[in-house]
Amino acid sequence: MAFHSFGLFEVLLTSGTSTNSKNSLKTFxxxxxxxxxxxxxxxDVDLDELEExxxxxxxxxxxSNIQNYxxxxxxxxxxxxNEEALRNLQxxxxxxxxxxxxxxxxRSLVTWGNYAWIYYHMERYEEAETYIRKVQNSCKKLPSTAEWKIQxxxxxxxxxxxxxxxxxKYYERAKSCFESALNIEPNNPDFHAGYAIAMYRLEDFSQRQCEDVNPSIEPLKRAVELNPNDTFIMALTALKLQDLKQVNEGEKYIEAAMQKTPDLPYFLRYAAKFYRRKGDVDKALEILKKALAVTPRSCFLHHQLGLCYRSKLWQLKRTTRYPPQEQVEAxxxxxxxxxxxxxxxKTKFFSAHTDLANMYAEGKRYEEAEETFQKAFQINILFYDDKQEFxxxxxxxxxxxxxxxxxxxxxxxxxxKIEEDSYGRNKCIKALKKLLEQRIQRGLEDATDFAxxxxxxxxxxxxxxxxxCYEKAIALCPDSEEYLTALCELRLSISS
Structure with missing residues (x-):
């Protein structure tokens, strides 16, 4: 937080609300x-879903709900x-x-900063100036470094x-923020919890890219150690231990947390995820329904319920040669x-779109499946691995x-062709290889298949x-410059 040239600031705030002074106000x-x-x-976010x-x-x-408000x-x-925004700041x-x-x-610096901005957007410039002054005066009294940089x-x-x-998109920046906070207060439980969550979330996407790294487990355990009543962090720790094939140890965290907060939806949803991944789908469903009774509109809970019913469907098809059609349909x-x-x-929840499209396909509702796939691809915040999954x-x-x-x-x-390594890309490679090999075995191949x-x-x-493969492609299509170039590059790479 930096304020420069306070003398100039005082002049600007007393110079009326001309265009120049508004611009100067914006500078501060x-x-x-x-x-x-x-x-x-x-x-980057669904505002309605975030608000809920x-x-x-x-x-x-x-x-404390200071941060939430x-x-x-x-x-x-x-x-x-903006009027509702002001009520939340109050x-x-x-x-x-x-x-x-x-x-x-x-403790009011962020709140006052938000006040100043909202009043500025409401064109209530004197009130905006008042809150800038409040921040300025508070900063003067706080220990600081050069140029009034408050940390x-x-x-x-x-x-x-x-x-x-x-x-x-913001997890890496979040991790850096919590690292900065911990550099100042290394044993603060809230900062450790935030750092552990950021690490866990980042790692969740690293695993999709097949990176065998699990640096979040120690921060998660440390966060639990500093605040053993934070059952949300306990549940994340259990899931991470499950990832590491330490299911029994993970379940101890779930069971201990269940004793502390048996009705907390933020814990229950992750407990259900733990049991679904463990294969105990009925227990997961029981927990999810309990949580849904408390927060009936929760997208997370509905998504987990859908995944549970999908798991039961796969389980039924896997274990029954001729599964009853009415059970399958249900x-x-x-x-x-x-x-x-x-x-x-939650219109930007990508994996829920692909899950729904796949389930429509299972039910032979192909037009709805096609429509849902297209909606999934049109989501404007897709990452490269989302596209590969699509x-x-x-x-x-x-x-x-x-x-x-x-x-x-x-x-x-x-x-x-999206040349970033990920779990989705590897699945595309395997599926493509298997399909092409099957076509060749059936004698359906052409030059493009070999290439x-x-x-x-x-x-x-x-x-x-x-x-x-390229030699076979060229035998079928000898004039293809693309195939000849690829073949030459491969031969050179081996000989060099």
Whole structure:
């Protein structure tokens, strides 16, 4: 948090509200540490879903809600409801007075910064100036470094929590914020919890990219050690231990947490996920229904319920040679209901879209499957691995349900062409290789099939097999410059 040239600041704030003074006011606003200066973009999040999440946390998480009300005020502003934003800042102030009566100025810096910005957007410039002054006066009294650079761990942490709530794009920045907070207060339980969650979330996506790294387990255990009553962190620790094949140790965390907060939806949803992944789907369903009774609109819970019914469907098909059609239909319909509930509320939840599309396909509702796949691909916040996952699932849809091997090959290949390693890309490579080999075995191959298989072998580092495939492609299509170039490059790479 930096303020420069306070003498100039005093002059600007007394110079009226001309265009120049408004611009100068904006200059000082941009130096405030608050949600308006943390680059939290509304296009990266579903605002309605985020608003509901914050309300649920205010109701169910037993902790100070200063951060929640501050973030809620920013969300209200993004939804063009500045009066509601101001009401939430008043609630944040009440929380500060109740929880930190001896540190009101220090704990109010983010709240006051948000006030200043909201009044500025409402063109109530004198009130905006008042809150800038309040921040300025508080900063003068705080220990500081050169150029009035204020480094407060609670502000780093509040920024970290806001970044986590704005989604995957922000997790790396969130991790850095909590690291900065911990550098100042290394044993703070809240900062450790935030750091552990950021690490866990980042790692969740690393695992999709097949990286065999698990650095979050120690931060998670440390966070539990510092606050053994945080059952949300206990559940994440259990899931991470499950990832590490330490299921029994993980279940001890779940059972201990269940004793402490048997009705807390934020714990129950992860406990259910633990049991579903363990294979105890009925227990997972029981827990999810209990949590859903408390938070009936929770997208997370509905998605988990859909995954449970999908698991029961696969289990039924795997263990029964001729599964009763009515049971199959019932499970498909239940899964569809919950997945559809999710995407109706959370329009940017990518995996719920592909889960729903796949379930429509299982139910032979192909037009709805196609429509849902297209909606999934049109989500504007997709990462490269989301797109690779899309091409894998859509390729399977074309192959197994639409019976179009050419479309399947085209989609798998699109996933492979995104040259970033991920779990989804590896699945595309394997599916593509298997399909092409089957076509060749059936005598259906053409030059393109051999060339594509050559590309797959090349990507896997299987250069000799790749050369053989390109040679066969050239035998069928001797004038192809593309195939000849690929073959020459492979031969050179082996000889060099």
């Amino acid at each position: 606003l941009l130096q405030l540490e608050c949600h308006f200066t943390w680059t939290l973009l509304k296009q 999440t914050i309300y649920d946390q205010i109701e169910f998480l037993i902790k 501050n973030l809620l005020s920013y969300v209200c502003h993004l939804k063009n409801s 609630k944040a102030e009440e929380e500060i007075k109740n929880n930190y009566p001896d540190e009101i100025a220090r 407060l761990p609670e502000i780093y942490a509040e920024q970290g929590w806001a970044l986590i709530k704005f989604g995957r 499970l498909i319909q239940r899964a569809i209901f919950h997945f559809k509930t999710v995407i109706d509320q 091409y894998y699932h859509y390729g399977n849809f074309q192959r197994f349900h639409m019976k179009s091997e050419s479309e399947a090959i085209r989609n798998y290949l699109e996933g492979v 594509t298989l050559g590309l797959v072998h090349s990507l896997n580092g299987e250069k000799h097999e790749a050369i053989e």
